[in-house]
Amino acid sequence: MRLIDTHCHLYSEEFDADRDELARQAMESGIDTLLLPNVDLDTVDRMHDLADRYPDFGYPMMGLHPTSVDSDYAVRLRQIESYLGKRPYCGIGEIGIDLYWDTTFRDEQRIVFEEQLRWSVDLDLPVAIHTREAYPEVLNSIYKVGADRLKGVFHSFTGTLGELAEVERLTNFKIGINGVVTFKNSKLAETLRGTSIHKILLETDAPYLSPVPFRGRRNEPVYIWETARKVADTFALTLEETVRITRGNALDLFKNVNKSI
16 A cells, blocks of 8 residues: 655654654555645745655645735745745645634735635646635635636545535545544544545644544654544545545646656
């Protein structure tokens, strides 16, 4: 089995002490690809360093995270954009709208999100979308820019059946499932039965959202196998079938990832 983690921040400082060891463990477990979404200007060099250290393992994206948007958004956005012509990326991300932590820069978040959606259209790259308490706003921006021209993944999907139905209407979009699906009080597995396994990507969001039985600890790439097992159970599939199908889903979306099915 060869598994793809479609959303991992292994470059973050939480892994400075043992990053290489965790990468080795991940590869030995059968994970052959990490997709690395950027966060802000402070994470760019760290992300690039990891991707360059493991060029057939770590594949970077470029984007500005919504919680990093403030009054200086225009300057930061131009700086982020300047990287797009310097090296290849597998996607635009992590981008979106987050109204959970702070609504101060609601309008600025929308402007930044829509600009980055336009980059994805111009570059023919998928987007990795972060949305929290902002599904209506995110969907409005997608339709404004052009749902038929966009493609991507709703990272860390924890939505309702109604929100799932909205994503289902976006035929070029997938949903990213991580450790939340394993949480005891989560209804996510039940919600996922309303969609197809062909809509699903596996991810960790490491160092965040560790699956059971590791909940409360730093998330690590190898923990994705617990998420894969839960998704397999949810769809009454074998682990092998789940890994194979979600791998195909990922490669169908992230076409710049040079891997075989």
